[in-house]
Amino acid sequence: MTEYGRGGGSEPWHPGDPLYGDQGWTAHQTQQAQVPYSGDPQQHYAHPQEPQYQQQYEGQYPQQYPEQGYDQQVQHPHQPMAQQPMAPQPLYDGSGGQGWDTGQGQYAAAAVQVDAYAVADPYAGADPYAQQAVAAYPGEAPDLYTTAEAYPPPTPPGLRHLEPEPVEEAPVEEPEEDFLAEGGRSDDGDEPPSRGRRAGGRAKGGKGGKQKKRSGAACLIAAVVIVGVVGGGGYYGYTYLKDRFGAAEDFAGEGSGETVEVEIPKNAGLGQMGRILKQAGVVASAQAFVDAANANPRGKSIQPGVYPLKKKMSAAAAVAVMIDPTKLNVLTVTEGMRNSKVYEAIDKKLGKPDGTTKDIAQREAKNLGLPAWAGNNPKIVDPLEGFLFPMRYDLSKDSTPESLLRQMVKNAADKYLEMGIEGKAKELGLENPLQVVTVASLVNAEGKNHDDFRKMSEVVYNRLKKTNDVTNQKIEFDSTYNYVKNQSEINFNLKEAQRFDNPYNTHFVKGLPPGPIGNPGADAVTATLNPDHGGWMFFVSVDGDKTTFTKTYDEHLKLVAEFQERQAQKKNGG
Known part of the structure; x- marks a missing residue:
């Protein structure tokens, strides 16, 4: 049987029923949850729960399930009871039989008792085929197809997968840009044949001409920007490729007459040397110096120090000077070297008259940083003897005899202190x-x-x-x-x-x-x-x-x- 309760015996759904398969889909048949009338042609009655029913039977029937919020309802002898928003219930089908047991027998019994009372039919004389408003059941969802904010009705199953037909829009004509004519006219005053009347009309109106002017200026600006970007990118690309793959920039010859002193620090690599030389104006590029040094068998033996070099030298010429120890602007005190020889070397390197450094050493010996235990013997010929520590000393334009002597004495005092000679003197039997x-x-x-x-x-x-x-x-x-x-x-x-x-x-x-x-x-x-x-x-x-x-x-x-x-x-x- 069906859940609509069509009368005695089970009866299949009518083919015209809107819920029967996918047939009969029209816009007006998409009403929500309409109840068919039992045993008659397809009619739709709604059973509004009017107040007189509630008053007439108030007190005769106890309310069922008040805790669940169900209202008391009565049923016309010829009208099926309105459905409740609940689980399937046992229904009276007119034949004495009973449907499936849902465990709510009380509610079914109350529905049967309604037939025992003669109730006036509020619907007598009404058109049974008239479309009646559908009352919402308690807890039922609102009808989403009959309100102003309703969703569109569902598409019939046969048309659900069809693509909507495209709606053709009228083409919008854009004004053509003409940099040779203002307002859509050529220099001789004639309309361009390809423009037609519409283009000419817009030009005469004035507004179209202004838009075209602005559009032309925008195109011109865009073209300038594009050219600038492409040109700038091309320039930087060319510069990168030239630096990466092209020959390094280099001077030619032995350099100009101006001489500069360039100091190469300790642990400097060829790249750092090249940058120092470029900054001093000696070579044209650091890469040229690196290439020249790598090409020279002795290029990697360049020592740190001060080199007198000329400006704008070729990289190869600069390397040739720097690999020659005699060209290095340094003074080397060798092991065992006497002070008299050191004084002569300082005078020569700094361009001082002979005897200049020796006189300073004798006059300023006590002010050059000697240790307290040095120079106390009055028979000593030179208090600085033994305290000009052997090593290489870099010279610069600021070097003086006094500054060099002070540096040498300091190096000796620091080294002797490090080696601990004061503590071992007595162990060796020395005074x-x-x-x-x-x-x-x-x-x-x-x-x-x-x-x-x-x-x-x-x-x-x-x-x-x-x-x-x-x-x-x-x-x-x-x-x-x-x-x-x-x-x-x-x-x-x-x-x-x-x-x-x-x-x-x-x-x-x-x-x-x-x-x-x-x-x-x-x-x-x-x-x-x-x-x-x-x-x-x-x-x-x-x-x-x-x-x-x-x-x-x-x-x-x-x-x-x-x-x-x-x-x-x-x-x-x-």
């Missing part, structure tokens, strides 16, 4: 740290390598011992005699040296000289602090290259005889 520097200057003058330095310092310490009865505590180093004489001779008269009275001449006096005889390097100082401890007392270099050390005087005499014989052969041309 003060100055004597440590003095021993280091002796071994640096006599030896050739670190092994020589360690053995020679052992010789000095053994000869300084009071138990030394072989040399009677005399050091007897030829270098001390040469220092007094300001020379560097190997062959000199030994007997004359032994008679020459000078506190620095260890062939004449016992013990150490008053101060250093040169500027020892770090290697010599380290060896002095760590002697060999081999018991050596003598040494001699027979061939002028290798130094041989002995412990006894007899062994030493044999080596001396061999040395003298070799020297005689050289003198005679052998």
Whole structure:
């Protein structure tokens, strides 16, 4: 059976029913939840719940399910009861049968009792086929198809997948731009044949002409912007490609007459060097310098320092100057170098008269930063001797003799403090740290390598011992005699040296000289602090290259005889 309760027995839905399949879809058949009249042709009755029904039967029937909000309803003997917005209910079908059990038998029984009362039919005399307004059931959703804000009715199933026909719109004619005529006319006053009457009419109206003028100006501005963007991009693209793949910009020749001093810092790479040179105006581009340095086999051996270079040099010419150590504007104090030689080198590098730096050193010695333990012996010839630390010093246009001397003294004092010579002086049997520097200057003058330095310092310490009865505590180093004489001779008269009275001449006096005889390097100082401890007392270099050390005087005499014989052969041309 159906849920509409059509009368006795079950009956299929009528084909004309709007809910039967997909047939009969029209705009007026889309009404919501209309109830058919049982047993008659398709009629639609609504059962408004009017007040008289509620009053007439008020009190005769107890309200059902008040907690659920259902209102008391009555049913006309010939009209099916209005449906409630609830789960399917058992319905009376007129044949004594009962539908499915939904568990709401009370509500079904109340519906059956309504037939037992004779109730006046409020619908008597009314047109049964007239379209009646549909009353909303309690809790029912509003009809979305009959109000002003209603949704459009659903499309019939047969037309649901059809694409709507496109609506053709009248084409909008745009005014053509004509930069040769104003207001849509050519220079001779005739209408352009392609424009027609409409274009001419708009031009005459004035407004169209203004719009066309503005449109033409906008196109012109847009064209200028596009050209600018394309041109700018092209320029930068050309510049990038030129820098990336083109030859680097470079000068030609050895440069102009103007000379500039360029300082290359430590750990600088070729790229940084090139940028420094370009900024100074020496080379045209950093890349040109890098290319030239890479092309030169010695290009990567460029040392940091100050270089006197000319402006607008070719990159290759600049590299050629910078790989030549003699062109580097530096002053190098070598290990064991005497102060007298250092003073001469400073005067020469700075273009000062001879003796300028020596006079400053003697006059300003106490103001150049010497350690407190230095220069206390009144017999010292030069208080700065041993304190002009051996290394390379970069010169600049601001360099002066005094600034260089101060820098050298500071480097020496810092190095000696780092090596801890003050604390080790007593351990070595020396009187003060100055004597440590003095021993280091002796071994640096006599030896050739670190092994020589360690053995020679052992010789000095053994000869300084009071138990030394072989040399009677005399050091007897030829270098001390040469220092007094300001020379560097190997062959000199030994007997004359032994008679020459000078506190620095260890062939004449016992013990150490008053101060250093040169500027020892770090290697010599380290060896002095760590002697060999081999018991050596003598040494001699027979061939002028290798130094041989002995412990006894007899062994030493044999080596001396061999040395003298070799020297005689050289003198005679052998």
